[in-house]
Amino acid sequence: MDRADGLAHYRKRFVGAAGDVVYFDGNSLGRPPLAAIERVERFLRDDWGGRLIRGWDEAWMQLPYEIGDRIGRAVIDAKAGQTVIGDSTTVLLYKLARAAVDAQLARDPGRNEIVVDTDNFPTDRYVLDGIAKERGVRLRWIDVDTSGGVTPEQLANAVGPATALVVLSHVAYRSAYLADARELTRIAHDAGALILWDLCHSAGSVPVQADLWGFDLAVGCTYKYLNGGPGSPAFAYVRDDLQAAIRQPIQGWMGAADVFAMGPEYAPAPGIRRFVSGTPPIVGMLAMEETLAMIEEAGMRAIRAKSVALTSFAIAVADEWLAPLGVTLASPLDPEQRGSHVTLQHPAMREVTARLWQRDVIPDYRDPGGLRIGLSPLSTSFEEVHRGLAATRDTLKTVLLERAGLA
Numbered sequence: 001m002d003r004a005d006g007l008a009h010y011r012k013r014f015v016g017a018a019g020d021v022v023y024f025d026g027n028s029l030g031r032p033p034l035a036a037i038e039r040v041e042r043f044l045r046d047d048w049g050g051r052l053i054r055g056w057d058e059a060w061m062q063l064p065y066e067i068g069d070r071i072g073r074a075v076i077d078a079k080a081g082q083t084v085i086g087d088s089t090t091v092l093l094y095k096l097a098r099a100a101v102d103a104q105l106a107r108d109p110g111r112n113e114i115v116v117d118t119d120n121f122p123t124d125r126y127v128l129d130g131i132a133k134e135r136g137v138r139l140r141w142i143d144v145d146t147s148g149g150v151t152p153e154q155l156a157n158a159v160g161p162a163t164a165l166v167v168l169s170h171v172a173y174r175s176a177y178l179a180d181a182r183e184l185t186r187i188a189h190d191a192g193a194l195i196l197w198d199l200c201h202s203a204g205s206v207p208v209q210a211d212l213w214g215f216d217l218a219v220g221c222t223y224k225y226l227n228g229g230p231g232s233p234a235f236a237y238v239r240d241d242l243q244a245a246i247r248q249p250i251q252g253w254m255g256a257a258d259v260f261a262m263g264p265e266y267a268p269a270p271g272i273r274r275f276v277s278g279t280p281p282i283v284g285m286l287a288m289e290e291t292l293a294m295i296e297e298a299g300m301r302a303i304r305a306k307s308v309a310l311t312s313f314a315i316a317v318a319d320e321w322l323a324p325l326g327v328t329l330a331s332p333l334d335p336e337q338r339g340s341h342v343t344l345q346h347p348a349m350r351e352v353t354a355r356l357w358q359r360d361v362i363p364d365y366r367d368p369g370g371l372r373i374g375l376s377p378l379s380t381s382f383e384e385v386h387r388g389l390a391a392t393r394d395t396l397k398t399v400l401l402e403r404a405g406l407a
């Protein structure tokens with residue numbers, strides 16, 4: 001399978017990929033691209049060290065917008081001027097959700113609900129809970145199965161004339177359930193609501209068509225499948241005809257109409273820049289550019305095809321080796337409904353995960369009993385999946401024997 005894989009050569013372009021570590025966590029923190037080492041070093045020496053503050057006059061000021069447009073083009077199919085690199089996902093989510101809720105309340109005070117699912121990522125739930133308290137609106141929860149995600153029927157039942165905003169993840173962090181983003185967006189719009197998509201687990205692994213699918217707002221991580229490095233800043237998407245109509249709550253100088261006028265009052269910049277607050281974290285943006293170059297070269301369609309092949313292979317091997325030990329699949333079986341990770345469930349998985357880490361096999365553990373295997377299409381090989389699942393099988397067997405008092 002590796003020999004037949006047209007994207008196999010990308011693996012060599014990541015630090016450490018040739019080593020013995022089995023890395024099943026590229027969906028939490030992607031491997032560093034080799035080229036990023038040189039890029040960051042050159043930046044520190046020549047750009048920061050050489051240009052000093054003059055660097056802001058040139059490239060740096062534009063970088064959040066340039067990279068934003070590049071993510072728009074290569075990753076989420078958004079035309080220029082709608083995507084920007086900003087703060088963390090959490091902070092961007094707050095800014096955009098708050099802006100959307102404020103705009104809806106101003107238009108109609110009866111639009112006082114935010115719809116979100118009970119298994120959305122914790123930060124999303126916490127941020128929305130905070131906004132609800134701040135603005136006196138209510139959260140309407142969609143109760144989802146932890147091995148699935150929000151269906152069109154469930155959303156249709158939850159939205160109505162009171163819905164201000166819907167916030168959903170495109171790929172569920174626990175189950176990898178891939179939501180039908182186009183259909184769910186349509187349902188939200190039919191109810192007069194705005195929708196904010198969290199693309200953290202899809203950006204760089206699953207094609208997104210933000211413009212075509214009619215997204216209003218979106219946020220996404222850059223340190224997962226975009227390999228930007230620990231804490232690299234997130235991106236935000238705001239549909240162009242919505243930009244002037246909403247106002248984000250963290251009014252900083254970098255989002256002001258005239259940054260260096262340093263005037264007495266804040267007036268938001270036109271366009272996407274009004275969603276920026278403070279000085280952009282330039283060093284944190286450099287590594288992801290190397291992944292964006294690879295994505296531009298490979299194309300999201302090929303990346304998605306490899307991702308489907310990897311997750312399907314993992315499921316087939318798990319079926320053969322792990323199902324007889326009592327392991328079940330807590331991710332959708334249908335690849336059309338699955339992102340780029342697979343969650344395998346068994347009550348012993350917490351223990352198994354801890355032992356696997358000790359032998360350099362690095363999956364993630366998520367309750368209840370989920371061994372989460374993230375397969376990053378550009379840096380994961382089929383051989384790596386095979387080796388990691390063999391280690392999982394052996395470790396699980398040992399744990400089960402010990403628990404039965406037989407070892």
Ligand SMILES: *Cc1c(COP(=O)(O)O)cnc(C)c1O
Binds near residue numbers: 089123124169173234
């Ligand atoms: C990883 C992840 C986040 C992380 O947010 P940070 O602010 O970067 O910590 C948010 N949402 C989802 C769905 C994620 O998977």
